[in-house]
Amino acid sequence: MRYALAAALMLASTGARAQQAAAPATPSAADREAEDRLHNDFGWLRRYQADNARVTGPVTIVFMGDSITQGWFDKVPAFFAPGRIGRGIGGQTTTQMLLRFRQDVIDLKPQAVQIMAGTNDIAGNTGPMTAAQTKANIMSMAELARAHGIRVILASIPPADHFPWRPGLATAPRIAELNAWMRSYAARTGATYADYWSALHDGQALRADLTYDGVHPNAAGYAAMAPVAEAAIRAALARPAPPITAF
Numbered sequence: 001m002r003y004a005l006a007a008a009l010m011l012a013s014t015g016a017r018a019q020q021a022a023a024p025a026t027p028s029a030a031d032r033e034a035e036d037r038l039h040n041d042f043g044w045l046r047r048y049q050a051d052n053a054r055v056t057g058p059v060t061i062v063f064m065g066d067s068i069t070q071g072w073f074d075k076v077p078a079f080f081a082p083g084r085i086g087r088g089i090g091g092q093t094t095t096q097m098l099l100r101f102r103q104d105v106i107d108l109k110p111q112a113v114q115i116m117a118g119t120n121d122i123a124g125n126t127g128p129m130t131a132a133q134t135k136a137n138i139m140s141m142a143e144l145a146r147a148h149g150i151r152v153i154l155a156s157i158p159p160a161d162h163f164p165w166r167p168g169l170a171t172a173p174r175i176a177e178l179n180a181w182m183r184s185y186a187a188r189t190g191a192t193y194a195d196y197w198s199a200l201h202d203g204q205a206l207r208a209d210l211t212y213d214g215v216h217p218n219a220a221g222y223a224a225m226a227p228v229a230e231a232a233i234r235a236a237l238a239r240p241a242p243p244i245t246a247f
Contacts (some may be wrong), residue, residue, distance in 0.1 A: 005088055005146040013213070018119075019165065020120075022053040022243060027170040041220065042096060043092075043096045043097075043098075043099030043100045043226045044089055044092070044100070045099070045100050045103055045104075047089055047100075048087055048100075048103070048104050048157045049103070050103065052103060052107065052108060055085065055108055057082065057083070057084060059083055059085055059108045059109060059110040059111070060083035060084060060110060060111050060112065060237075061083070061084055061085070061110055061111065061112040061113065061114060061153075061233055061236075062085045062086075062087055062104065062105045062108055062112075062114070063084070063085065063086050063087060063088065063111045063113075063114045063116070063157070064087050064088070064097055064101065064104065064105055064113055064114065064115050064116070064117070064141070064188060065087070065088040065091060065092075065097070065114070065115070065116035065117055065155070066089060066091065066092045066093075066097075066116070066117060066119060066120050067086055067088065067089075067091060067092075067119075067216060068088065068115050068116060068119065068158060068215075068216060069086060069087070069088025069092030069221075070086065070088030070089060070090050071088070071089060071090075071216055071217065072086065072088065072225070073086030075218070075219050075222055076219065076222045076223075076226075077093075079222070080087075083217050085108060085110070087100075087104040087105065088116075090157045091120055091125055092117075092120060092125075093117075093120045093125050093126045093129065093137075094117045094118065094121055094133075094134050094137035094138055094141075095121075095126055095129075095133075095137055095206075097115075097117055097135045097137070097141065098127065098140055098141055101117050101141050102143055102144070105141075105144075105145065105150070106144060106145070106148050106150070106228060109148075110150055111150070111237060112150060112152070112153060112233065112236045112237060113141075113150050113151070113152060113153065114143055114147050114154075114155050114194065114208065114229070114232070114233075115138060115142065115152065115153070115154055115155060116155035116157075116196075117134075117137075117157075117214065118134055118138075118157040118175070118178050119157055119160070119163075119175075121133070121134040121137075122134075122157075122163075122169070122171060122174045122175065122178075123163050123165065123169065124166070126199050131142065131174065131177055131178060131181075134178060135178070135185075137183070138154070138182070138185075142154070142185075142189065142191060144246075145242075146189070146242040146245075147242075147244070147245045147246040148244060148246050149241045149242055149243065149244040150191070150241075150242070151191075151236040151237065151239055151241060151242065152186075152189070152191070152236070153191065153192045153193075153196045153232045153233070153236050154182045154183075154185065154186045154192070154194070155196055155232075156179045156182060156183075156191050156193070156194065156195050156196050156197040156198075157175045157178055157179055157197065158196050158197060158200050158206060158215075158217065159172070159175065159197050159200055159201035159202075159204060159205055159206045160172070160175065160205065160206055160214055160215045161203070161204045161205040161206075162214055162215075163214075163215060164213055164214065164215065172204035172205075175178050175211065176204075179197055183195075190239065190242075191236075192226050192232050192235045192236040192239070192242075193232075194229060194231075194232035195228060196225050199224045199225060199227075199228050200221060200224060200225070206221070207221075210224055
């Protein structure tokens, strides 16, 4: 009898543990919000709509990008002097940026735009993407800018020899390929190329003292990027504005 009771208790305990292991984790509020955006606001146009409505003065440059651009504004807000507007959203791919490009760039009527994008395309944040697809999205943003008389700065993808959220992904060769293409495309189209990669790298990696995770710059990293940005802005504004061809 004692053996039967012990066996029953052991079976019940094992079943309880199995049920606990099988029970799905309760999604966090952030996860639920991200899932809602995926289906209802893929480009997250709502993110900057209110901020855009408050822009009244002349805009010199809009910084369009992902978390690296967003982090710049968050960590070094003083860099964004009057006339400089940050429109970075963490995790976004070029597909999402293209969706919000008119709202977050063109409609603000800047003299110039810096486009920093590609990290999350390589990571496949919104699904697998080829280099050709990334290039097509960047070209579309650049063409839209030029059609509205906006000078274009193409920013290199910063160095990274790994992505913490995509372990095992060979990042450096794909970054090198896209950066080489952007440099060439900028030269062909009269855009300015901002070479942040050279200011940040240690081999194929982001210098350890300039980052907190191997991908995103820290305050020292943004300090290293600032002279590159300033030079690119001066070079872009020294060029004649593209003729407006949009109707």
